[in-house]
Amino acid sequence: MxxxxxxxxxxxxQLATRSKIFSGSATxxxxxxxxxxxxxxxxxxGVLPVLNGEAVRMAVKxxxxxxxxxxxRSIFARKNYFYPDLPKGYQISQYxxxxxxxxxxxxxxxxxxxRRIGVTRAxxxxxxxxxxxxxxxxxxxVDLNRAGTxxxxxxxxxxxxxxxxxxxxxxxxHTLVRYLGICDGNMQEGSFRCDANVSxxxxxxxxxxxxxxxxxxxxxxxxxxxxxxxxxxxxxxLESGGKVLQETRLYDADRGETRSMRSKEEAxxxxxxxxxxxxxxxxxxxxxxxxxxxxxxLPDQKALRLMSEYALSGYDAGVLTASAELADYYEVVxxxxxxxxxxxxHTVTGDLASLLNREAxxxxxxxxxxxxLARLLARxxxxxxxxxxxxxxxxxxxxxxxxxxAIIEERGLRQISDDGALEQAIARVLVAHPGQxxxxxxxxxxxxxxxxxxxxxxxxxxxxxARLNELLKQKLHA
Amino acid sequence: MxxxxxxxxxxxxxxxRAGSVSSVELTRLFLARTQQYxxxxxxxxxxxxxxxxxxxxxxDERLRAGTAGPLTGVPIAHKDIFCTRGEKTSCGxxxxxxxxxxxxxxxxxxxxxxxxxxxxxxxxxEFAMGxxxxxxxxxxxxxxxxxxxxxxGSSGGSAAAVAARLVPAAxxxxxxxxIRQPAALCGVTGIKPTYxxxxxxxxxxxxxxxxQGGVLAIDAEDAALLLAAMAGFDQRDSTSxxxxxxxxxxxxxxxxxxxxxxxxxxxxxxxxxxGIEQCIQTGLSVLQAQGAVVREVSLPNLPLSVPTYYVVAxxxxxxxxxxxxxxxxxxxxxxxxxxxxxxxxxxxxxxxxEVKRRIMVGTYVLSAGYYDAYYLRAQRVRxxxxxxxxxxxxxxxxxxxPTTPTTAFELGAKTSDPVTMYLNDIYTIGANLAGLPAMSIxxxxxxxxxxxxxLIGPHFSEASLxxxxxxxxxxxxxxxxxxxxxx
Numbered sequence: 001m002x003x004x005x006x007x008x009x010x011x012x013x014q015l016a017t018r019s020k021i022f023s024g025s026a027t028x029x030x031x032x033x034x035x036x037x038x039x040x041x042x043x044x045x046g047v048l049p050v051l052n053g054e055a056v057r058m059a060v061k062x063x064x065x066x067x068x069x070x071x072x073r074s075i076f077a078r079k080n081y082f083y084p085d086l087p088k089g090y091q092i093s094q095y096x097x098x099x100x101x102x103x104x105x106x107x108x109x110x111x112x113x114x115r116r117i118g119v120t121r122a123x124x125x126x127x128x129x130x131x132x133x134x135x136x137x138x139x140x141x142v143d144l145n146r147a148g149t150x151x152x153x154x155x156x157x158x159x160x161x162x163x164x165x166x167x168x169x170x171x172x173x174h175t176l177v178r179y180l181g182i183c184d185g186n187m188q189e190g191s192f193r194c195d196a197n198v199s200x201x202x203x204x205x206x207x208x209x210x211x212x213x214x215x216x217x218x219x220x221x222x223x224x225x226x227x228x229x230x231x232x233x234x235x236x237x238l239e240s241g242g243k244v245l246q247e248t249r250l251y252d253a254d255r256g257e258t259r260s261m262r263s264k265e266e267a268x269x270x271x272x273x274x275x276x277x278x279x280x281x282x283x284x285x286x287x288x289x290x291x292x293x294x295x296x297x298l299p300d301q302k303a304l305r306l307m308s309e310y311a312l313s314g315y316d317a318g319v320l321t322a323s324a325e326l327a328d329y330y331e332v333v334x335x336x337x338x339x340x341x342x343x344x345x346h347t348v349t350g351d352l353a354s355l356l357n358r359e360a361x362x363x364x365x366x367x368x369x370x371x372x373l374a375r376l377l378a379r380x381x382x383x384x385x386x387x388x389x390x391x392x393x394x395x396x397x398x399x400x401x402x403x404x405x406a407i408i409e410e411r412g413l414r415q416i417s418d419d420g421a422l423e424q425a426i427a428r429v430l431v432a433h434p435g436q437x438x439x440x441x442x443x444x445x446x447x448x449x450x451x452x453x454x455x456x457x458x459x460x461x462x463x464x465x466a467r468l469n470e471l472l473k474q475k476l477h478a
Numbered sequence: 479m480x481x482x483x484x485x486x487x488x489x490x491x492x493x494x495r496a497g498s499v500s501s502v503e504l505t506r507l508f509l510a511r512t513q514q515y516x517x518x519x520x521x522x523x524x525x526x527x528x529x530x531x532x533x534x535x536x537x538d539e540r541l542r543a544g545t546a547g548p549l550t551g552v553p554i555a556h557k558d559i560f561c562t563r564g565e566k567t568s569c570g571x572x573x574x575x576x577x578x579x580x581x582x583x584x585x586x587x588x589x590x591x592x593x594x595x596x597x598x599x600x601x602x603x604e605f606a607m608g609x610x611x612x613x614x615x616x617x618x619x620x621x622x623x624x625x626x627x628x629x630x631g632s633s634g635g636s637a638a639a640v641a642a643r644l645v646p647a648a649x650x651x652x653x654x655x656x657i658r659q660p661a662a663l664c665g666v667t668g669i670k671p672t673y674x675x676x677x678x679x680x681x682x683x684x685x686x687x688x689x690q691g692g693v694l695a696i697d698a699e700d701a702a703l704l705l706a707a708m709a710g711f712d713q714r715d716s717t718s719x720x721x722x723x724x725x726x727x728x729x730x731x732x733x734x735x736x737x738x739x740x741x742x743x744x745x746x747x748x749x750x751x752x753g754i755e756q757c758i759q760t761g762l763s764v765l766q767a768q769g770a771v772v773r774e775v776s777l778p779n780l781p782l783s784v785p786t787y788y789v790v791a792x793x794x795x796x797x798x799x800x801x802x803x804x805x806x807x808x809x810x811x812x813x814x815x816x817x818x819x820x821x822x823x824x825x826x827x828x829x830x831x832e833v834k835r836r837i838m839v840g841t842y843v844l845s846a847g848y849y850d851a852y853y854l855r856a857q858r859v860r861x862x863x864x865x866x867x868x869x870x871x872x873x874x875x876x877x878x879x880p881t882t883p884t885t886a887f888e889l890g891a892k893t894s895d896p897v898t899m900y901l902n903d904i905y906t907i908g909a910n911l912a913g914l915p916a917m918s919i920x921x922x923x924x925x926x927x928x929x930x931x932x933l934i935g936p937h938f939s940e941a942s943l944x945x946x947x948x949x950x951x952x953x954x955x956x957x958x959x960x961x962x963x964x965x
Binding site for chain 2: 039042043044045046047048049050051078080082084087088089090140142269271272273276277278279
């Protein structure tokens with residue numbers, strides 16, 4: 001049987017406010033355990049929550065960015081359950097009336113087509129603390145620094161049909177929240193994480209299959225693997241005559257598998273009810289307009305602009321707008337270089353990107369600043385060096401923190417464009433390889449590349465590739 | 479002039495400022511009475527002699543420096559539901575019997591700033607759940623008018639302490655009548671302000687949408703003095719209202735001519751003691767004599783108050799009390815085997831029977847499948863009750879009726895039947911559901927036991943209630959009567 005996968009995601013994005021959603025404690029990551037937990041976070045008797053206006057502003061910003069309805073009136077509700085990292089015994093969240101509802105984002109699928117993924121709702125809530133097990137033999141510690149950190153939970157419609165699509169959507173949301181400056185997107189620190197609802201059904205069926213919810217996927221790679229694991233598991237189960245149980249599962253990154261956490265029967269009854277300590281959150285159009293005025297250029301708009309302004313492909317524009325910093329970087333290089341948009345795009349998304357990737361550095365922290373990269377590419381444009389040599393110079397710039405020109409001069413990397421020097425090199429190569437020359441002339445034209453390689457080798461890669469091609473052709477056919 | 483211990487806050491304030499007595503002397507006097515009668519009344523959970531005398535010494539400095547306000551140097555007590563920095567704050571529960579609060583409630587902070595001297599923390603029903611003060615982990619409080627009877631609850635310790643003049647005034651909280659009912663049963667004046675008038679920050683929550691801090695005092699004038707110091711917006715409590723508090727003291731003497739009083743028809747039911755009804759009728763004539771106009775008013779949904787309350791209040795309590803889990807503070811069971819055992823034993827051992835009953839009821843009414851039938855329905859009825867009150871206040875300025883159906887009952891008389899106990903609050907719960915200010919003032923005695931008259935006003939009408947109560951008290955002396963044992 002052919003199966004169709006149905007995926008919906010719940011993304012938790014920590015809002016980048018300085019203080020917590022209902023208390024004045026700081027939200028910085030990595031502080032000593034419980035050093036950022038005050039009486040409100042510790043749920044001391046008698047304390048009360050006070051809503052952080054900045055968290056509301058950020059959530060509204062998100063709502064506007066996905067063209068959602070921003071509710072004039074939304075309600076905070078208590079989600080009741082017992083756990084040591086939940087000091088009040090309930091999490092303050094939004095249930096029946098969320099702040100944001102009915103939005104959408106567009107993702108580009110592998111075949112280049114666009115799919116609109118609906119966002120059912122995005123609501124404000126507080127994060128829980130953390131349980132600590134390391135270094136506490138036989139004991140569990142509780143760190144409440146994270147307790148009360150503001151989150152928006154972004155719930156998608158079940159509109160995704162593969163793990164790849166789900167990750168594309170996840171990346172899109174990730175890009176968006178960072179553009180908006182409302183979340184640092186740091187997945188390792190848990191600032192951005194997601195739960196995946198996955199089900200499968202026979203292709204063409206109109207009813208959804210039974211879904212499982214896999215929790216706490218904190219990297220794109222894990223999300224993709226976990227979803228794929230879950231799809232395979234469910235299909236195998238169904239094909240062997242079994243049934244998928246509605247349950248919550250946990251992804252074990254070490255083993256690359258999901259395993260059952262609790263079944264539907266064991267699921268908590270959260271006993272949601274409106275939190276009587278907080279008044280309904282009421283906002284007016286003036287407020288919404290004021291927030292709208294602070295929206296930056298969003299990824300989709302930026303990509304369209306890059307395509308029209310720099311004649312970039314949709315793919316390049318998409319890659320370059322994955323973060324606002326990357327797009328900014330790109331635009332500065334193009335400006336400094338005075339054009340050559342495609343060359344810049346190629347370098348930034350190619351050699352520079354792999355360098356950054358290797359060094360695990362964000363574009364904003366790149367050791368090679370845009371102006372320095374523009375000066376390097378200027379040497380490619382004016383034929384001082386080839387694109388291939390430029391890659392080596394880029395590497396050296398990264399390692400040594402020096403200017404392109406200094407490296408080119410010091411290492412004598414200037415490209416050989418002088419016909420005399422090139423002709424000499426070609427002549428030597430042809431003399432040294434009479435057999436190949438004969439074969440070529442007998443019709444084995446594939447050997448052209450061989451001769452290019454030999455000349456490049458002889459000139460330590462400095463031969464101007466375009467000129468070399470022309471001259472070599474002349475000589476071979478002479 | 480009466481003995482010093484029997485004076486009102488206003489009178490003591492005058493003596494202090496005249497220099498005829500110091501705060502340290504007054505504090506010693508009331509501390510001595512508190513200690514003397516503690517074994518009989520059990521009105522206090524904590525008596526803070528040392529810190530009280532330190533506060534009194536500082537108050538005396540302010541009095542000498544001429545920077546004293548009307549409450550500076552006056553000894554008072556706080557219900558043990560208010561967090562007091564560095565002092566035990568037990569809420570009448572084993573769960574918090576070892577809890578030393580690291581901070582002051584807003585009410586405590588404001589009264590401290592006003593210079594009031596706190597001599598201790600008064601006994602109460604556990605987590606303010608009860609109408610007889612028999613649900614305290616620290617043992618029942620006894621009614622100063624008859625030691626075999628209950629003082630009412632949950633602010634029973636505060637009511638008994640004021641009735642026996644162990645302090646001239648005390649704070650209380652009122653979720654379904656917990657200030658007014660004990661005030662009535664002990665023969666003192668009690669006011670529950672409008673919901674949102676007094677900050678709930680630092681007041682340990684029972685039912686957040688109903689809880690409101692207030693005052694138990696000898697008379698309306700003292701209640702006005704204390705309330706003026708306690709009330710007002712607090713940014714730490716999102717439900718506190720950002721409205722200025724009018725000068726409550728300034729309007730006490732306003733004549734009552736033309737004031738329209740609505741006699742609450744539903745309160746004069748078959749459950750009402752005839753003696754109390756008689757007291758109310760007599761009290762009414764005192765007000766009519768001053769020009770007040772009386773008419774009967776009906777609030778048809780009011781009889782639904784008790785069932786509505788016993789859905790809403792337990793629902794909120796079941797969630798509010800979840801934080802008492804043995805993890806961070808308060809009681810923790812011995813040698814828990816695992817997390818579940820820690821929760822189960824801590825909460826089984828730390829909470830008393832009535833608290834557990836309400837947590838279970840509350841958990842039930844919020845459960846999936848029952849929420850609509852109970853909680854949502856109760857909220858709809860609550861809205862109907864509020865609407866009844868609103869309609870009534872189009873016709874009259876204030877509603878009047880008895881505070882309780884009976885006078886103080888014997889200890890143990892109702893402990894085996896919670897529903898009978900709950901019906902004790904039948905007249906008081908409506909004001910909480912609608913968030914309205916309400917008072918109870920002494921209006922006579924039935925067989926030697928005090929009766930209370932209740933006034934309920936529109937939102938933020940504390941000044942009018944205090945005005946009516948004060949004019950009534952100018953013509954009567956029920957509030958000045960003192961049980962002979964304590965003279």
